[in-house]
Every structure is written in C-alpha cells, then in structure tokens.
Amino acid sequence: MNFVLIGDSGHGKVIADCIQAGGHHLIAKLDDKYLSSFQEGPYKKGPISMIKGLLAEDIKVIISIGHNAIRQKIVDRLQLSIEYYGTVIHPSAIISPTAKIGYGTVIMPNVVINADSVIENHVILNTGCVIEHDCTIQNFAHISPGAVLTGGVLVQEGTQIGARSSVNPTMQIGKWSMIGAGSAVINDIPDNVTAVGVPAKIIKERRSLND
Structure with missing residues (x-):
C-alpha cells in the first residue's frame, strides 16, 4: 500500500x-x-x-x-x-480480533486494544496506550502515550487524554475536552473543559478548540 x-x-x-x-x-x-x-x-x-x-x-x-x-x-x-483514507497500525500493536478500527486512524507502537472496543475515524492512539475492553473512542480523539483506559470508557469526539493518564471503568468524557498528563479520571467529564490532577478536576472551560 x-x-x-x-x-x-x-x-x-x-x-x-x-x-x-x-x-x-x-x-x-x-x-x-x-x-x-x-x-x-x-x-x-x-x-x-x-x-x-x-x-x-x-x-x-x-x-x-x-x-x-x-x-x-x-x-x-x-x-x-x-x-x-487508510489506517496505519504499527506491527507491535496488540489488537483484539473483536475490536473495530475506523478509517484515517493511526495506531502507534505497543498500543493494546482489547475485546469489543470501537475506535472510530481519524483517531490517534499514541505510543504504548492501553484501551481496555468495551471502550469507545470517537472521531478525532487522541489518546496520548502511556494513557490507560480501563473497561467500558467512552471518549467522545475531539477529546485528548494526556500522557500517562488513567480513566476508571465506565467513565464518560465529553466532546472536545482535554485531560491533563498524569491525571486520574474517576468521575464523568463534560464537553469542552480541561481537567487535570489526581483525581481529575475541571480547571477551565474551553471556549475555543484551540484552548
């Protein structure tokens, strides 16, 4: 190709x-x-x-x-x-045969995607991130290096999960939000906010997608 x-x-x-x-x-x-x-x-x-x-x-x-x-x-x-649009998958990635991967998506080295997860279109799964079972990552989202999404997490459109962050099971993170590096998400996060810390707390609303 x-x-x-x-x-x-x-x-x-x-x-x-x-x-x-x-x-x-x-x-x-x-x-x-x-x-x-x-x-x-x-x-x-x-x-x-x-x-x-x-x-x-x-x-x-x-x-x-x-x-x-x-x-x-x-x-x-x-x-x-x-x-x-193609899909790029590094050969070191481990992807469950029941996972679904959309077009335009890039899966970097050492990524893990477990059973029945859905990765939509134009998503970035960066180096060494872990997507556990039954997660959904919507269009244009970015999961940064070393981040871990435990089971049943929903990351909505355009949201970025910071490097080495963790997200508890079944959490829902809204559209176009930002989770800071090293944060721990233990509650749902709404649309258009930046949340940081352990546990992650909202520090500002994102009035523009460039914030």
Missing part, C-alpha cells in the same frame, strides 16, 4: 515510521508550509492542494497532525471520499 501524509511535522515522522514498519510505502508529505512542489529523497513534498493529483486506487491518505481540531478542519476542507 502507498500512503500520502497531510502534515509534515514531528507527528508525521512517527507515522512515517509506522507505515514503513508495516511494510508499506510513503510516497508524499504535503503541508501548506511548502509553496511549491519538490522532491526530497524518496518523497514528493508540496502544498496540500497537490493531493488531487496523487489520488489513485492504490493510494491511501492519513492526516498526520496531532492537533485534533486542525485534523478535523483538514478533513472537512479536503472532502475526500472515505475510501481514500
């Missing part, structure tokens, strides 16, 4: 490694910081508008941007058919 990344940054470097570890090929890295097209080693580079000239049956696209809201904006901007 051949992949094109939208976003040429540090996060994109990790995704590129995952693509290559899985035996696939990365052919282009597109980013609007580039004003024109050029070749850099094995990769084509240039602005995001180049994507239309690269699409083919054997090409899959990944939005390689860690910021959830920007990832969503680019998906909305591109208006690509869903069949053009």
